[in-house]
Every structure is written in structure tokens, then in C-alpha cells.
């Protein structure tokens with residue numbers, strides 16, 4: 103522990119200028135965030151012309167009727183336009199908020215509000231909670247029309263939207279309630295760790311965040327998800343017995359097997375698993391069950407269990423903890439830095455003793471470009487995992503000595519293709535766009551890899 107604190111102190115020393123020199127951080131953030139936004143727009147412009155192609159790639163040709171392919175291209179085009187426009191709007195809003203010192207203003211407003219209840223600036227955590235609420239409203243309410251457009255115009259036009267206006271509003275209200283019920287205590291505890299541990303916050307904060315994540319794994323499916331969706335036990339039948347048998351053979355600790363009414367909001371489909379190491383739950387979307395045959399859904403689950411078998415979620419957790427550690431290790435240099443706050447228009451009396459939430463918020467803005475790079479690396483890891491899980495499904499017959507699973511790769515290929523076609527997912531993908539945005543390989547890439555796994559297997563035999 104002492105070693106960590108020493109290293110962090112060394113880093114802080116290297117970055118000592120942050121706390122002393124007047125750097126024009128605001129301009130940096132403006133330039134960097136516009137840089138990221140314009141790069142994302144450039145990627146969309148690279149991808150856009152591919153939506154005008156008249157034919158699917160050869161490997162997929164047999165699965166697409168000309169009408170379905172045209173529909174998929176039209177959907178992709180509309181989504182790309184939406185992404186371009188909404189990205190620029192969001193960035194403009196961010197930029198305007200920065201330019202006019204909205205964060206400094208919101209901190210002042212929060213101070214006035216708690217002042218009305220007789221609390222002074224010494225109640226930093228209370229003021230931080232009100233501040234978060236004010237900035238949340240200022241940044242999300244202007245974007246509401248965008249999400250209304252996305253749900254009721256874009257998705258509606260292409261036949262995916264199942265959300266009614268009443269459901270949209272109740273979802274939003276439930277989201278706000280959750281933010282208050284879970285977000286407020288979380289933020290208070292988060293800030294309290296800083297207050298209590300001072301500059302030695304890193305191990306405590308990481309411990310707290312890990313404990314929070316684990317709690318959420320338990321609380322999310324039992325308390326939160328039922329607020330939005332209905333999880334019902336998968337009825338007895340071919341799919342249930344296939345899944346139970348598969349889990350049994352792999353010694354996957356399956357506790358519950360659910361069907362989720364994903365079709366309540368959208369006709370996009372999927373399947374996933376979650377839970378603690380000794381008690382796991384599998385959730386299958388009703389849309390997937392409707393679209394694919396039981397043996398194909400089984401192949402999708404075999405892929406999902408491949409993620410479990412190779413401990414992909416755990417590996418992701420380790421990588422994300424390392425990432426978090428790096429972010430936190432650089433933070434102390436920005437924690438007590440009056441010039442940082444002054445460059446974002448905070449008045450002298452606030453910047454003299456920077457509130458933790460403000461320092462953390464500004465620090466996050468500064469590391470945004472770094473986060474874009476981290477995102478690309480995470481996608482690269484995730485793609486590797488996807489191939490590995492596909493391979494796992496392909497090789498299952500050998501591993502479990504079950505000849506009836508020999509065609510698992512074909513089934514998976516069919517299920518993936520059906521999912522892709524039904525979801526009208528993008529068919530032609532620009533490589534750079536894909537590297538930046540996609541955590542999964544494209545369908546063509548996956549089918550090609552499945553083919554390669556199978557021929558490698560055939561050669562061995």
C-alpha cells in the first residue's frame with residue numbers, strides 16, 4: 103500500500119505545474135472535445151457511402167432478399183444521419199456550456215439553494231448533490247427532443263419501435279427516481295471517501311467502487327430490471343431442456359433461466375447471462391425465441407457460455423480496474439489546483455479550495471481524448487473475446503463428447519445471420535469506423551472465422 107502511495111506521489115510531483123501554473127485548460131478541452139467530435143463525424147462520413155451499395159457481400163447474399171437488403175441499407179443511412187447530427191448538437195451544447203461557464207454558474211446556484219435551507223459552503227457533499235442535479239437538468243433537458251426523435255421517428259419509421267409515449271414517460275420518470283435513490287447515496291459515499299481518506303483515497307475508492315459494482319450485480323436483476331422489463335421463467339419445452347442440459351454439461355452454475363419481454367420496447371433481440379460466480383442467470387429475449395429455432399438459440403447460448411468459460415467478464419473487470427487505477431492515480435495532481443478551476447470561470451473563493459466534485463468533473467473533461475484511445479483498445483479486446491466465444495461454440499462437440507453438437511458452428515452462423523437480418527444491422531462496414539465503434543466483429547468477419555474454425559477442425563479429424 104505504501105508503495106502505491108509513493109508512486110502516486112511521484113506522479114503528482116511530475117504534474118505539479120497543474121496546481122501552480124495558469125494553463126488555459128478551457129481552450130484545451132474545447133479543442134480536444136471538438137477534435138474527438140469531428141473525428142467521429144469523419145468516421146461517419148467514411149461509413150456513409152457504404153449504405154448506398156446495391157448488393158450485400160457474397161457471403162451474405164443468400165440470406166438477404168433484395169427488399170430486406172434495401173431496408174437494411176435505408177435504416178443504416180438514417181441512423182448514420184442521426185448520429186452525425188445528434189453528435190454535433192451534443193458537442194455544441196457541451197461547448198456552449200463550457201464557454202459560458204455554466205458549471206461555475208451551477209455551483210453558485212447549488213450554493214444558493216442549500217443556503218435557503220440554512221446550509222453553508224462547508225456542506226460540500228450536499229452542495230455537490232444539488233450541483234449534480236442542476237447540471238444534469240441543464241445538459242439533458244435540451245437533448246430530450248433528440249431521444250424522442252430517435253424512438254418515435256427513426257426507430258418507428260423502420261418498424262422497430264414498440265415504445266408508447268406513456269411507456270417513454272414512465273421509463274424516464276423511473277430513470278430519474280433511480281438516479282435519486284441510487285445515484286445520490288452513491289455520489290455522497292464517493293465524495294465522502296475523498297473527504298475521509300484525503301490524498302490516500304485510491305485503494306479505498308477502488309474498494310468502494312468494486313463493492314458497489316458487486317452490489318449492483320445482485321440488485322440490478324432483482325430490483326431494477328423488473329421496473330422496466332418483465333423477466334419470467336422460461337417455460338418448459340425444447341429450449342429449456344436444451345439450455346439446462348448444456349449448462350449442466352459445462353458445469354455452468356445456472357440458477358434461473360428467464361425470458362425477458364424485450365419486445366415491449368423494441369424488436370431488437372439478444373441473450374445474455376449475469377450473476378455471481380456460484381449463481382448465474384441466463385436471460386433470453388422473447389424476440390430471439392420467436393425468430394430462431396431452439397437449436398439455434400442453443401448455439402447463441404453456447405457462444406455466451408464461451409464468454410463464461412474463458413472468464414471474459416472477469417478479464418474485463420481486471421482491465422477496467424487497471425484503467426480506473428490509472429485514471430485515479432493521475433487525479434491527485436488536479437485535485438487541489440486553483441488555476442484549473444479559475445480557467446473554467448470559477449470565482450476565487452471557490453477555486454481557492456476546489457470542491458472534489460468540480461475537480462473530478464474538470465479532470466474527466468481533460469482526459470476525454472485519452473478515453474477515446476482506451477475505448478478503441480477495449481473494442482479490440484472485446485472482438486478477440488467474441489472470436490474466442492464463437493470458437494468455443496464450434497468446438498463444443500469435441501469438448502463435451504457430444505456428436506449431436508457437431509453442427510453447433512452452423513447453427514450459430516444461422517442464428518447470427520438471422521439476428522443480423524431481422525435487426526437490419528449494417529452489412530458493409532468501414533474498417534476504421536468499425537475499429538472505433540464496434541465491440542463485435544462484423545457478421546461477415548464472424549462467418550468467415552466460423553468457416554475457418556470448422557475447416558481447421560475437419561483437418562484435424
Ligand SMILES: [Zn+2]
Pocket residue numbers: 405406409488491
Ligand atoms: Zn459475445
